[in-house]
Amino acid sequence: MDKKERRVLVLFVDNSAGVLNRITLLFSQKGFNIETITCSVTCVPSISRMTIVTEGDDSHINQVIKQTSKLIEVHSVHLIDSSNSIIRDLLLVKIEINDSNRRKACDITNSYNGLILDIGNKSITVEITAPSSIIDGYLEALKDFNILELSRTGVTSIQLGDDVPNMNIINNFEY
Structure with a gap:
C-alpha cells in the first residue's frame, strides 16, 4: 500500500480568465485537497506556471495528473522531485x-x-x-x-x- 505524502505539482497553463477556477473545481469535484497554490506568469506572457501542493499516495497523484492533463488549458503537468528541487x-x-x-x-x-x-x-x-x-x-x-x-x-x-x-x-x- 502506498504511503500518503505531501506532493508538489507544477502545471503550465494558459494565462487566461477562468483557468485557475477550472483547475480548482476539478480538484474539488474529484475530492482532492489543495494545501497551497501559487500561480504567476512565465517568461511567455500567455503561459502561467501554477504550483499546487496536495497530499496523496502514488495512485492519488497519478489520478490528479491524468485529470488535470485532460483540461484543454493545461499544457503540461509535472510532479516535482523534492530531492532535486x-x-x-x-x-x-x-x-x-x-x-x-x-x-x-x-x-x-x-x-x-x-x-x-x-x-x-x-x-x-x-x-x-x-x-x-x-x-x-x-x-x-x-x-x-x-x-x-x-x-x-x-x-x-x-x-x-x-x-x-x-x-x-x-x-x-x-x-
Missing part, C-alpha cells in the same frame, strides 16, 4: 512585542534566518523564505508571542540542474 514558501508576519520580549523575538527570528523588515515600539515585522517545515517551526517558536498579522504565499519551486520541464512549451510560443 528548491521548494520554498514565503512568510510575512507582524509580531506584538514589548521591552521585555523584543530581544527574544529578534533572537528567534535570527535563528531562523529571518529578515527583520520593521521594528516599531509595539511590533516587529519579519520575512522568512524557507521550506514550509522551517516556517512552521518558526511559527511554533513564536507560540509565546501574539501574532498580529500573518501572510504566507504558499509553495513555489524550481528544479535543480539543467533540466527545464517547460522548455518545449516555451519554445512553441513567440515572445
Whole structure:
C-alpha cells in the first residue's frame, strides 16, 4: 500500500480568465485537497506556471495528473522531485512585542534566518523564505508571542540542474 505524502505539482497553463477556477473545481469535484497554490506568469506572457501542493499516495497523484492533463488549458503537468528541487514558501508576519520580549523575538527570528523588515515600539515585522517545515517551526517558536498579522504565499519551486520541464512549451510560443 502506498504511503500518503505531501506532493508538489507544477502545471503550465494558459494565462487566461477562468483557468485557475477550472483547475480548482476539478480538484474539488474529484475530492482532492489543495494545501497551497501559487500561480504567476512565465517568461511567455500567455503561459502561467501554477504550483499546487496536495497530499496523496502514488495512485492519488497519478489520478490528479491524468485529470488535470485532460483540461484543454493545461499544457503540461509535472510532479516535482523534492530531492532535486528548491521548494520554498514565503512568510510575512507582524509580531506584538514589548521591552521585555523584543530581544527574544529578534533572537528567534535570527535563528531562523529571518529578515527583520520593521521594528516599531509595539511590533516587529519579519520575512522568512524557507521550506514550509522551517516556517512552521518558526511559527511554533513564536507560540509565546501574539501574532498580529500573518501572510504566507504558499509553495513555489524550481528544479535543480539543467533540466527545464517547460522548455518545449516555451519554445512553441513567440515572445
